[in-house]
Amino acid sequence: MPCFCRRLGNLVGPGEKSDARVLNLVEHCGISSPPRGNAAWNIVAAPTRRSIDMATATPKRDILRTLRSEHDELRALFDQINDTTDRAKKTRTELLGRIEGGLLPHAKWEEDVFYPALRERADRDGKKAIAEAYLEHHAVESVVMPEVKASAADTPEFAGAAKVFGEQIDHHASEEESTVFKLARELFTPAELAEFDEAYEAWKDSASGTLAVGAEKLKGTVKTAGRALA
Ligand SMILES: [Fe+2]
Numbered sequence: 414m415p416c417f418c419r420r421l422g423n424l425v426g427p428g429e430k431s432d433a434r435v436l437n438l439v440e441h442c443g444i445s446s447p448p449r450g451n452a453a454w455n456i457v458a459a460p461t462r463r464s465i466d467m468a469t470a471t472p473k474r475d476i477l478r479t480l481r482s483e484h485d486e487l488r489a490l491f492d493q494i495n496d497t498t499d500r501a502k503k504t505r506t507e508l509l510g511r512i513e514g515g516l517l518p519h520a521k522w523e524e525d526v527f528y529p530a531l532r533e534r535a536d537r538d539g540k541k542a543i544a545e546a547y548l549e550h551h552a553v554e555s556v557v558m559p560e561v562k563a564s565a566a567d568t569p570e571f572a573g574a575a576k577v578f579g580e581q582i583d584h585h586a587s588e589e590e591s592t593v594f595k596l597a598r599e600l601f602t603p604a605e606l607a608e609f610d611e612a613y614e615a616w617k618d619s620a621s622g623t624l625a626v627g628a629e630k631l632k633g634t635v636k637t638a639g640r641a642l643a
């Protein structure tokens with residue numbers, strides 16, 4: 414419930430009886446039941462039938478929530494890899510594989526589907542933010558990630574490259590969350606964001622998604638070989 418505390422005061426004050434406000438809170442924060450002992454939720458403790466339906470409804474899907482949670486998973490994996498020593502070759506290799514496995518479909522889908530759709534509706538500043546995001550993807554895919562993969566996992570060079578890799582991803586993800594996602598929240602309806610979420614999940618399981626990610630992986634392998642030979 415990441416947004417609950419921040420928005421509770423604005424949306425559902427003690428004693429308020431607005432169904433629309435409850436719906437907003439449920440949609441925004443994905444809350445399906447009220448926290449215990451919170452006076453501000455008195456309305457939910459004694460709701461109308463409509464409020465019950467809305468408050469207990471399955472939260473809507475939301476592509477921004479999915480992408481943000483994938484960012485957090487990547488951040489956690491980078492925390493783990495940064496905590497390893499040069500002796501942890503196997504663990505580093507395994508963590509790097511998981512990072513790549515999470516990053517490639519995420520980035521590829523953003524580049525091929527999400528960014529273009531957003532760009533169609535964005536104004537100049539929005540288009541600029543999307544151009545920045547594309548370029549950051551490109552820098553990571555072409556330089557940073559091959560550098561990490563070209564380094565032997567039991568060396569300080571690997572540790573340094575992995576740290577930069579994590580910093581780049583964190584920078585990109587944070588900027589994406591504060592600009593691109595904010596823009597998407599303004600330009601797409603909740604129904605559209607839910608459709609994107611369904612489409613993303615289906616794409617990840619599809620043959621075309623697997624092929625697209627496989628092609629990215631192959632490109633990365635070629636770049637890594639180029640770095641290793643340089
Ligand atoms: Fe991105």
Ligand SMILES: [Fe+2]
Binds near residue numbers: 480484519523586589
């Ligand atoms: Fe992202």
